Amino acid sequence: MNPALMAYLEHRTRLLSRVRRVLIEDLHVQREPDAIDPDAPLFGTGLGLDSVDAVELIVCLETEFAFRLDDAALARSSMRTVNSLVDLVLRKQGGAYVAA
Amino acid sequence: MRGETPASGTLRLCAEKVRALRLAPGQFLITDVSAAASCAVVLERSTA
Amino acid sequence: MIRTPIAITGQGAVCALGIGLDAIWAELAAGRDGIGVIERFSTQRFGTHLGGMVPLPGTVGIDDALTTRAICVKYAVLAGQEALTRAEVPMHAPRRIALVLGTSMGSHLGGLHEASAEVAAALGIEGPVITISTACASSTNALGVGRDLLDDGRADVVLAGGADVLCPEIFAGFHALGLLSAGKCTPFSEGLGTTLGEGAGFLVLERAPEAKTRGAPFLACLSGYGLSADGYHATSPEPTGAGVARALRSTLDDAGLAAADVGYVNAHGTGTAANDPAEWRAITEVLGDQVPVSSTKSYLAHAQGAAGVLELICTLLAMEHGQVLPTLHFTKPRRQGPVDPIAQDRPRPLVFAHALSTNSAFGGANAAVAISRAVTPRRASPKRPIFISGVSSLVPSKEESRGEGLKRLIPTADTRNLDPSSIDLSTAIAQALHDAGLTLSGVARERTGLFVGTTNASPASWEEFRASVRERGIERASAPAFTRLVLNAASGVASRLLGLRGPTTTLTTGAGSGLLAAVLAAIYLESRADADRLVVAAVDELDAQRPTQGEGAASLVLTTFANESTIRLARWAVAARTHSTKPSPPSPQQGRGSG
Amino acid sequence: MSLRDEVDAIRLGTAWCEASHVVVLRVSGAAAFATLDRVCPAALSLQDTQLRPTVLLREDGTVFADATVARDDERYLLLAEGPTAAELESWLRQHAVGSDLELERLDHSHQVLSLHGPWAWELLAAVLGPDVIGMPYLSFLRCEGGTLCVRAGKTGEYGYELLVPNAELEAVRGELLEHGPRWNLAKVSLEALDHCALENWFFTIRREGAFGLTPLELGLQWRLSPAKDFVGAAAVRARKASGVKTRLTCVLVEGEVSEGAAVLLEGKEIGKVLSAVPSHTLGRWVAAASLELSLAMPGILGLTVDGHAARTTSPPVINNRSLHVSPQRHTWADRESAQFPPLTLGAAG
Structure with missing residues (x-):
């Protein structure tokens, strides 16, 4: 496996675990980290989040990963699954969204 | 029970007295006085 | 009339x-x-x-x-x-x-x-x-x-x-x-x-x-x-x-x-x-x-x-x-x-x-x-007698987490984001309904209300909200915590979990809030056609700001149906603080509130 | 009507079908909750009229039904895709907890009509009344005449299953077809619904559910309660303890994909395609592939499937019109002037 891909996978795995931790600690999702499927829907009872949690989730991610999200359309399209949150973080960290 | 339970304390007492009335007929007056208002209720189970 | x-x-x-x-x-x-x-x-x-x-x-x-x-x-x-x-x-x-x-x-x-x-x-x-x-x-x-x-x-x-x-x-x-x-x-x-x-x-x-x-x-x-x-x-x-x-x-x-x-x-x-x-x-x-x-x-x-x-x-x-x-x-x-x-x-x-x-x-x-x-x-409709068909008295257990106790009583409850006040109040109400042998369904839910007395919104939720303001700035205050700061947040949760959709109110007088809720519920239930039962409940949550405050919850089920109980809420009164308002019962045993 | 037109009807307009693939049981009696709680892996935290998606598992932990539980006061509805009504009924009886369990098959007394699309709510409001408009996702509404309107779409668009009593069927279907043309209502096939389900990464029992996998490999742990016991729980937990080796991952492919095709990374096979559809919306094929766990991650370029370039991505890959259509602000009549964003996401394109 090429080193760039390995680095990406490692980086993404770390981000995934941090996003899961935000969901558990700040949004009170009552699950073990590895029981939060990366493609699980966040709302509509997937992980049990509610409309009231939407802004809180963004604020907690902004705090955890030190970025600001002012683009409402991007926020909306990022608030679908755990993976789409990780994508958002990657994008905010400089667009390293895909690797070879 | 630790400490004061200003809201639920008297209601807890009502619950105790209701349980007592289930065992034996009788009557209880429960009161509570606070700076805002005084309240009283009578709980009773007649012998009939 | x-x-x-x-x-x-x-x-x-x-x-x-x-x-x-x-x-x-x-x-x-x-x-x-x-x-x-x-x-x-x-x-x-x-x-x-x-x-x-x-x-x-x-x-x-x-x-x-x-x-x-x-x-x-x-x-x-x-x-x-x-x-x-x-x-x-x-x-x-x-x-x-x-x-x-x-x-x-x-x-x-x-x-x-x-x-x-x-x-x-x-x-x-x-x-x-x-x-x-x-x-x-x-x-x-x-x-x-x-x-x-x-x-x-x-x-x-x-x-x-x-x-x-x-x-x-x-x-x-x-x-x-x-x-x-x-x-x-x-x-x-x-x-x-x-x-x-x-x-x-x-x-x-x-x-x-x-x-x-x-x-x-x-x-x-x-x-x-x-x-x-x-x-x-x-x-x-x-x-x-x-x-x-x-x-x-x-x-x-x-x-x-x-x-x-x-x-x-x-x-x-x-x-x-x-x-x-x-x-x-x-x-x-x-x-x-x-x-x-x-x-x-x-x-x-x-x-x-x-x-x-x-x-x-x-x-x-x-x-x-x-x-x-x-x-x-x-x-x-x-x-x-x-x-x-x-x-x-x-x-x-x-x-x-x-x-x-x-x-x-x-x-x-x-x-x-x-x-x-x-x-x-x-x-005017004729005044109806008020009976007490169920009671509960809850002291939070050390052995069991709050969420577990609530889940046992209300298996359909989603306990995420519930604060201690909400859980204890709901638990006490569920216990009182259980004590009354009631499972509410259909129109009975709409005819069963909830009157709650309490002193403060959950101190835990307040702390969560304040911490979010302190750590993130006021423009990034926690929305979920904010929704729990209204005094009736806990009774709203209880209404939701237990399907109580009748008349509801939440009140406070500081000490004595719970008993006043019972008195107001009795006045309401006695003469109104829109409810058959009112659940009365009160809750106190531990508060680090006030070390003398304890925790607990209690609930009574008031009903107009004689077949649900033989115990009556026979009289009640509410009056000014120091005024003597004894409803003149014939020398009953007397009890005083603990708070 | 071509499949492509059917998909467009679901994605942009209104679409309907007779949904005989959904079986419905009414579960009541004192043992109703305990029985459902035993057979459904999901935590059944439900308020009245709320729905919860779950799966039903065999004792070996593999999935045999895609199911939803609805709380109807103190009774429940179990909607399932996969088994027949008779199979589901007997399976439920086999696992009954307590004797007071009443099961009523609704397939003889009711028909299920299925309605989908970003404007489906508006057509349905004309048929069933304005309360449809405010329905949250995963809830149902009791309508006049005994029809239940269940909002549990699996296409990423507004989607409803109408449980219509036989006596009402002609009237409801008649009204639907009478009002339908105003919203360009199209009749669509189950194939088109399943196509959209894959594009939006909804689990389909008829497709990836057919491979004898457990929720761990299917990415459906979110439908399992971490705390409780349920039919199949022991097998699922044993599989988890021994280590899960693959997970279903969304792969976008630049050409036609056959089911069962190998997914290659630097010439080495890292998994297999379980199902795939040509997404004309994206101009690519969308595949659900079972990949080695360490590589079951979005964002990997340079894959090859059936000789075509491919990459993993985060589903759903459609920027659903329904996300942007608000019953409070929009109406079909003004859809041209409303300026909705494109159906594809920047990141996916």
Whole structure:
């Protein structure tokens, strides 16, 4: 496996675990980290989040990963699954969204 | 029970007295006085 | 049998439109709103800057000197004084004058009931002082409780209404929930969202014959009121409007009115995407779609706990002038909204015999009142005996986590994001219902209500909210924590988890809150046709700020069905603090509360 | 009507079908909750009229039904895709907890009509009344005449299953077809619904459910309660303890994909395609592939499937119109002027 891909996978795995931790600690999702499927829907009872949690989730991610999200359309399209949150973080960290 | 339970304390007492009335007929007056208002209720189970 | 009509003999208000009724009417008549850029605190870090602030000299720009609570008390005293003065209330028997003050979170610093006590002291009121806190339905609910006190003979004059202050925390909470509109709030019109406001308003209520005897002014009759719980969500209304519809029907029923008698509705009309369509569904369900409906929030903004009474006062002022108020700034109707929202820039000449005013709140509490131009005799149903069919007394267990205990009793409960107050209250209620052998289903849920006494919103939720402000800045305050800061948050959760959708209220008197809830529930249940059972409950949560406070919860199930119990709640009383109010039972064993 | 047109009807307009693939049981009696709680892996935290998606598992932990539980006051509805009504009924009886369990098959007394699309709510409001408009996702509404309107779409668009009593069927279907043309109502196939389900990463029992996998490999742990016991729980937990080796991952492919095709990374097989559809919306094929766990991650470029370039991505890959259509603000009549964003996401394109 090429080193760039390995680095990406490692980086993404770390981000995934941090996003899961935000969901558990700040949004009170009552699950073990590895029981939060990366493609699980966040709302509509997937992980049990509610409309009231939407802004809180963004604020907690902004705090955890030190970025600001002012683009409402991007926020909306990022608030679908755990993976789409990780994508958002990657994008905010400089667009390293895909690797070879 | 630790400490004061200003809201639920008297209601807890009502619950105790209701349980007592289930065992034996009788009557209880429960009161509570606070700076805002005084309240009283009578709980009773007649012998009939 | 005829029940004594209740007269409104005076009113007073401070709100975004001004101080006192004359100033307020001048603005209403001219079609001028009171919404502008907030100056009392900085809104720089938020996307919107508008509020309906009281133009009271001395409260602008000196937030450090005047605490939120002091401002709230000041508003309430001004409005209360005006109401008492206009009603020409003789103050020679102050112990027979009660204060029922509805407030949401505006005076949270240091206990809601203490703010009410300060108001009572300043006004010379020495009768019972009851604080109703069902968020944005508080003051409408307070009018109803005031009416009940008069009905039950517990006071001769009731000053009922509400007061709230717009403070940065509340602005931040609504902002975090995405409920604030960019421009001025335009209910039922294009442009979603609400604008927050503040103020205080009071009505003087008296039994009509006595008021007439003393030559009191007569403004209108408070002809009925109704309460209900959505049992649906912490902040969103039940989308079909079923909860609001129940409150409206109860109000009509209590007032002895038919739908066709109602000539005007002053809607809650916050302007939000969730509220307005649900409310309009409720109105069409109960009253049809031809009744004119407007929202005074387009003038005043959303005065929170004081909203209901202020809106009713505006309605009364307009009525006095043979008019109804418009919904200002109306541009283009939304897809589900009133056929006639009175979309114009001045009041409309319209004479009505009866009007309704309705409010809906966080926690799913709804309240509505009916007013009538003329003294309207009410039909009385025979008083029903009250039985106690179930009880519980909860001391949180050390062995089992709160969530687990609740899950065992209510397996369908979602325990995520519930604070200790919500869990303990729900648990105690579930235990009491279980003790009563009740499983509520179908229409029985709508006929079972919940009256809760408590002293504070959950200290744990307060701490979570404060921590979010401290660590992230006020513009990033926690929305989920904010929704749990209303005093009725825990009862809203209990309503939802247990399907209690009948009449609901949450009140505080500090110590004794729980027993007062039982007394008010008994008064309500004895004579109303809209409930068969009322669950009474109280909760105390550990509070690090007040080390003497303990924890626990208790609940009683009051029922009108003799077959559910042989134990009666035979008598009750509520009165001023030091007055002897023993209901003269024959030497019963006596018990005192522990708090 | 071509499949492509059917998909467009679901994605942009209104679409309906008779949904005989959904079986419905009414579960009541004192043992109703305990039985459902035992057979459904999901935590059944439900308020009245709320729905919860779950799966039903064999004792070996593999999935045999895609199911939803609805709370109807103190009774429940179990909607399932996969088994027949008779199979589901007997399976439920086999696992009954307590004797007071009443099961009523609704397939003889009711028909299921399925309605989808970003404007489906508006058409339904014309048929069933305005309360449809405010329905949250995963809830149902009791309508006049006994029809239940269940909002549990699996296409990423507004989607409803109408449980219509036989006596009402002609009336409801008649009204639907009478009002339908105003919203360009199209009749669509189950194939089109399943196509959209894959594009939006909804689990389909008829497709990836047919491979004898457990929820761990299917990415459906969110439908399992971490706390409780349920039929198949022991097997699922044993599989988790021994280490899960693959997970279903969304792969976008630049050409036609056959089911069972190998997914290659630098010439080495890292997994297999379980199902795939040509997404004309994206101009690519969307595949659900079972990949080695360490590589079951979005954002990997340079894959090859059936000789075409491919990459993993985060589903759903459609920027659903329904996300942007608000019943409070929009109406079909003004859809041209409303300026909705494109159906594809920047990141996916």
